[in-house]
Amino acid sequence: MLDKNVLNEIGSKVNEILASSPARDVEKNMRAMLTSAFARLDLVTREEFDVQQEVIKRTRIKLAELEEKVRKLEQQLQQPAEVVSSNETGDACCETQP
Structure with missing residues (x-):
């Protein structure tokens, strides 16, 4: 929040001004x-704040989209690995019978 020194300085200046000046001064x-x-x-x-808030909103949406893409790509990478490992164990899914 506001620095205590700044608030104290403002208060002391207000007191000085009120003690020695007419209303217009x-x-x-x-x-x-x-x-x-x-x-x-x-x-x-407020305008700068609103602009930055909108930028953050779009960034969060984009981040969620990218996280979903990464999740799907990781799933795709694991699926071929599972097929290869099941073939290595001797599953009969791809072997032909004489």
Whole structure:
């Protein structure tokens, strides 16, 4: 969340401003102080957040699709191995009788 030092700094500046300024100056100084405080934080706009959320959604869908493909390919790799191993054990499935 917010750093405690930043919050303390904001609080002390608000107290300083309110103690020595008329209302218009207070508003002006508050805006400048808050703009400065927010500039030091790692914030993103709502638009940037929504874009990244959509990117993550598409990435999760793609990941699920790729996981399913890998699962199917692994199954295909195991099926021929099972056929080869059953032929090596002497199953009569492929041998001809005289």
